[in-house]
Amino acid sequence: IKKIAVLTSGGDSPGMNAAIRAVARTGIYHGMEVWGVMRGYSGMIDDDIFKMDSRTVANIIQRGGTILKTARSKEFFEPEGRKKAYANLKKRGIDSLVIIGGDGSFKGAQKFSNEFDIPCIGLPGTIDKDIAGSDFTIGFDTAVNTAVEAIDKIRDTADAHDRLFIVEVMGRDAGYIALHSGIATGAENILIPETKTDIEELVANLTEKERRKKLVNLVVVAEGDEFGGANEIARIIKERLPQADTRVCILGHIQRGGSPTCLDRLIASRMGYHAVECLMTGKTNVMVGVVNNKMHYTPLDKAVKAKQKISEDWFKIVKILAS
Ligand code: ATP
Numbered sequence: 001i002k003k004i005a006v007l008t009s010g011g012d013s014p015g016m017n018a019a020i021r022a023v024a025r026t027g028i029y030h031g032m033e034v035w036g037v038m039r040g041y042s043g044m045i046d047d048d049i050f051k052m053d054s055r056t057v058a059n060i061i062q063r064g065g066t067i068l069k070t071a072r073s074k075e076f077f078e079p080e081g082r083k084k085a086y087a088n089l090k091k092r093g094i095d096s097l098v099i100i101g102g103d104g105s106f107k108g109a110q111k112f113s114n115e116f117d118i119p120c121i122g123l124p125g126t127i128d129k130d131i132a133g134s135d136f137t138i139g140f141d142t143a144v145n146t147a148v149e150a151i152d153k154i155r156d157t158a159d160a161h162d163r164l165f166i167v168e169v170m171g172r173d174a175g176y177i178a179l180h181s182g183i184a185t186g187a188e189n190i191l192i193p194e195t196k197t198d199i200e201e202l203v204a205n206l207t208e209k210e211r212r213k214k215l216v217n218l219v220v221v222a223e224g225d226e227f228g229g230a231n232e233i234a235r236i237i238k239e240r241l242p243q244a245d246t247r248v249c250i251l252g253h254i255q256r257g258g259s260p261t262c263l264d265r266l267i268a269s270r271m272g273y274h275a276v277e278c279l280m281t282g283k284t285n286v287m288v289g290v291v292n293n294k295m296h297y298t299p300l301d302k303a304v305k306a307k308q309k310i311s312e313d314w315f316k317i318v319k320i321l322a323s
Helices: 016-029 041-045 079-090 103-115 140-161 176-184 199-211 230-240 262-281 312-321
Strands: 003-008 033-037 049-052 096-101 120-124 164-169 189-191 217-222 246-250 286-291 294-299
Touching: 003 016, 003 041, 016 033, 016 096, 016 262, 041 079, 079 103, 096 103, 096 262, 103 120, 120 262, 140 164, 140 176, 140 217, 140 246, 140 262, 164 176, 164 230, 176 189, 176 217, 176 312, 189 199, 189 312, 199 217, 199 230, 217 230, 230 246, 262 286, 262 294
Parallel strands: 003 033, 003 096, 096 120, 120 286, 164 217, 164 246, 189 217
Antiparallel strands: 033 049, 286 294
């Protein structure tokens, strides 16, 4: 391995820059050339590739977003697109690739390395924390902390007016942001895609709290819950509990931005370092993850979106602590 290319692909997540920096600096430390690819697989196909040095990645560890930009590429789904991408790597002598992204990006990488002699390493970069083979993904901790900070602020105004707030956080397929931020902010109820919600129980619970004049009522909903997000839940609650002053707040994209937390910078740095180590030791076509605080390697085709079973304990905690 002499020349590594690095790219970010799919949805962005805070901490991607820290991972790019780690890959670049570790590669350069070992005497390799490191090349940056702009806009994910699109830049590989359009030949938007540049040589990085240590300075290229200076002063980015604390920045959200990704200096390499990210994109989704239709062309990369096609063999023709991947062939073009390969030719652009080959003409520079690039012999390996590090992909920071989600499971879709890993599928693309797996295909690419099956077709051409380019070993690939994946790093899980997604705020949703729903990839098999890692306890953490780059960006989750920052996103969940942003959600907590925002919900704390909502709680202040909810308290001042005795309002019931339905707060929607990100998570189309996974409820981790909702579950973690909901427990951390003392939500009454948390609605996530992994579990069915008993709407009657939810209404009864809120009615009972209304009766007791429990002051702050917060319900945290993942965008991909079975009802389709906060607006729909609010509609049902308003119908069933018209006396409550119910409001909706959708946190949206603020959860993707901002300076990465210490934890995200740390895992991004460790993963980026180990991505290069993997390439050097021939452990290729794997995703680098962290399991029980140890590095863990999952074949790229097994690093898929994982809908994990959420333990009943979590909901018991929500129920008891919000009573
Ligand atoms: P996120 O979880 O944030 O959505 P992701 O990596 O899963 O991130 P996708 O949009 O699924 O995001 O994939 C990113 C890109 O990877 C796609 O635009 C495409 O270029 C490539 N890709 C995804 N799946 C495949 C596939 N089956 N074959 C070839 N390329 C793929």
